Structures are given as C-alpha cells and as structure tokens.
Amino acid sequence: MSEMSTRREVIKKFLKGSGYLFMGGAFWSGLLNETKAADLTLRPPGAIKEKDFLKKCIKCGACVEACPYDTLNLATVEDKEAVGAPYFTPREIPCYMCTDIPCVPVCPSGALDIKSLLASETVEAEHEGESEMDINISKMGIAVIDNSSCIAFDGVQCDACFRACPLMNQAIYTDYVRNEDTGKHAYLIPVVKAEFCTGCGACEHACIMEKSSIVVLPVEVVQGKQGEHYLTRDSEIDIEDIEAIKEESEDILDYLNNDWEDLLDE
Numbered sequence: 436m437s438e439m440s441t442r443r444e445v446i447k448k449f450l451k452g453s454g455y456l457f458m459g460g461a462f463w464s465g466l467l468n469e470t471k472a473a474d475l476t477l478r479p480p481g482a483i484k485e486k487d488f489l490k491k492c493i494k495c496g497a498c499v500e501a502c503p504y505d506t507l508n509l510a511t512v513e514d515k516e517a518v519g520a521p522y523f524t525p526r527e528i529p530c531y532m533c534t535d536i537p538c539v540p541v542c543p544s545g546a547l548d549i550k551s552l553l554a555s556e557t558v559e560a561e562h563e564g565e566s567e568m569d570i571n572i573s574k575m576g577i578a579v580i581d582n583s584s585c586i587a588f589d590g591v592q593c594d595a596c597f598r599a600c601p602l603m604n605q606a607i608y609t610d611y612v613r614n615e616d617t618g619k620h621a622y623l624i625p626v627v628k629a630e631f632c633t634g635c636g637a638c639e640h641a642c643i644m645e646k647s648s649i650v651v652l653p654v655e656v657v658q659g660k661q662g663e664h665y666l667t668r669d670s671e672i673d674i675e676d677i678e679a680i681k682e683e684s685e686d687i688l689d690y691l692n693n694d695w696e697d698l699l700d701e
Contacts, residue, residue: 476522477634477651479507480530480573481539481547485655492546494519498538504531507538525636525651532570532601532635539568571602576634576651577658578607578627585648587624590614596649597625599641606631607638625649629658 510516552568600607612622
C-alpha cells in the first residue's frame with residue numbers, strides 16, 4: 436500500500452470516529468434535555484423530594500413489580516423521564532390507592548419513605564411495631580383544572596372527575612355558581628382542595644374530554660414557594676435584622692421627605 440493510500444485510510448478512520456463521537460454526543464445531549472421533563476413526572480406514593488429521589492432510587496423495579504394494577508412503569512430511554520426510575524401516567528392508569536400500599540415497603544433504598552405515609556396518631560405506635568400506613572395522606576401530586584376546556588365551566592353538567600375521586604367531597608367538591616345569563620340555572624364547578632388531594636390521578640383518568648381538562652402535577656410545580664424576604668409567624672426573626680430593616684426604612688423616609696421639601700422650596 437502506498438504512503439498516499441495509508442494517509443487516506445487514516446483520515447477516513449478519523450472522520451468516521453469523529454462522526455460516531457458527534458452522534459453519541461448529540462444522542463446524550465438530547466437525552467439530557469428530555470430528562471428535564473422529569474420535573475413533571477409523578478412518582479409512587481411516599482416518594483421523597485425529586486432531587487433526593489433520583490439520588491436514592493437504585494432503579495431496581497421492586498415497586499413496579501409490587502403494584503397490582505400495573506400503574507407504575509420503569510422509564511426507558513424512549514420515555515422523557517429519568518431512565519430506570521419508576522413513574523406513572525394517570526391518564527393511562529392512575530394510582531388505585533391500595534390501602535396496604537405494597538409499592539412502598541419493598542423499596543430497599545428509602546427513595547419511597549414509609550414514615551411520610553404514617554398518620555400523626557400512628558407515629559408513636561411505629562416504635563411499638565404497630566404502625567399503619569395511610570394512602571389518603573400521600574402526596575404524589577395535586578390535580579389542576581383547566582377552566583378554559585372543562586365543559587362544566589360552559590354550563591354542561593359533568594361530574595366525572597368528582598365521582599372518580601377516592602376522596603369525594605374532600606379532595607374534589609362541586610361548587611354551585613349562579614348562571615347570571617339565565618338567572619335560573621347553576622354551574623356545577625369542580626374545585627380541587629390541595630390539602631386533601633393525593634395526586635392519585637383518578638380524576639384525570641376519568642375526564643371525558645379527548646385531552647383531559649384536569650391533570651395531576653407534582654406538588655412543587657403547583658404550589659408556590661414563599662420568598663425569603665417575606666416574614667411569617669413561623670419565621671425565625673433576628674433582632675439585628677429587624678434593626679437593620681428599621682434603619683433602612685428610616686433612611687428611605689428621610690430621603691423622600693427631604694426630596695418633597697426641596698420640591699416645595701422650588
């Protein structure tokens with residue numbers, strides 16, 4: 436083989452290898468971007484906070500195997516979820532709220548926390564080995580209603596989500612709103628109470644619309660986070676911080692007052 440041919444072969448192999456590297460990089464880059472969609476992923480009952488969950492979950496599939504309704508799935512590369520982690524899609528199969536919650540005790544890593552499912556009155560009994568989990572206090576997510584597509588807001592009587600809810604009249608109730616157009620009829624509007632909603636997704640599964648007008652989203656997505664600059668009754672207050680705020684407020688008031696006096700002088 437001539438020296439020129441050898442060089443050509445070397446260049447071909449280099450370009451081919453570079454192409455593979457580029458394709459691999461593009462593939463994993465796309466996978467990472469898709470994995471960001473996991474922010475909207477619903478986890479099994481008892482799942483700890485998402486970041487901690489993804490660190491602790493060993494992707495063993497024990498919870499998936501334990502689910503009697505095939506609700507849980509293990510994410511694959513094709514899913515827009517963290518690969519190997521359990522999740523469920525309520526529109527397809529919701530959580531059927533098993534009273535014994537079989538998916539949680541089998542978790543070997545603590546990604547699914549039994550303690551988070553113990554009612555306050557059973558916490559003490561836990562030390563005596565008599566504790567019992569309560570699926571009704573689980574927080575897989577919170578249901579959110581799209582007023583613009585829900586037919587109940589157009590005056591059509593539909594209570595599919597209300598009747599499907601395992602905690603009917605608690606997690607979802609219907610509100611009677613007077614129809615001002617007719618003056619005789621009332622709208623039966625579904626309302627979600629976040630403090631009782633478990634995020635099981637039975638309502639989303641039951642919605643009669645082609646694209647569900649009620650969807651379950653992770654708690655962190657639905658509920659806002661209070662800004663650090665707000666003080667509440669439970670906030671830890673530092674006296675020095677309060678004094679600093681008072682001084683700053685006084686300085687601002689002095690500035691405004693002086694500015695106003697200068698305007699009057701002019």
